[in-house]
Amino acid sequence: xxxxxxxxxxxxxxxxxxxxxxxxxxxxxxxxxxxxxxxxxxxxxxxxxxxxxxxxxxxxxxxxxxxxxxxxxxxxxxxxxxxxxxxxxxxxxxxxxxxxxxxxxxxxxxxxxxxxxxxxxxxxxxxxxxxxxxxxxxxxxxxxx
Numbered sequence: 001x002x003x004x005x006x007x008x009x010x011x012x013x014x015x016x017x018x019x020x021x022x023x024x025x026x027x028x029x030x031x032x033x034x035x036x037x038x039x040x041x042x043x044x045x046x047x048x049x050x051x052x053x054x055x056x057x058x059x060x061x062x063x064x065x066x067x068x069x070x071x072x073x074x075x076x077x078x079x080x081x082x083x084x085x086x087x088x089x090x091x092x093x094x095x096x097x098x099x100x101x102x103x104x105x106x107x108x109x110x111x112x113x114x115x116x117x118x119x120x121x122x123x124x125x126x127x128x129x130x131x132x133x134x135x136x137x138x139x140x141x142x143x144x145x
Contacts, residue, residue: 006134020144021097021141023096024139026103027089029103032132035081036121037081038118038119039055039079040058057075060084061073061074061084061106062088063105063106064102064103065102066100067101114127
């Protein structure tokens, strides 16, 4: 089933609450990729970390874009993901059904992490979240009932 067809079916099931369903699903997807993102643990590394290294930059670099991918990056650190999720939640809450939105992370080592470079996320973050997508939709529709 195509993504567009899935969204159409979700909107029908949601009976006019498509915006709420899309927001909830998008937030669930965002939460998943953020919390599955590895936070560097130098104790597990083969090489010593750079001086002053603090883990959590990758987690802090998940951003939300409307109509296009946001490629900005930040030096912020967010090891527990709370600040990043708050920022994403606020942005997602302003959108609704019918548009194209993106959750992205433009740090250059993101593809390596997605492909299993970190033992903390050997199956990646995006691929595993994509596999769970239908569950997020089903739950969002169920929550409306």
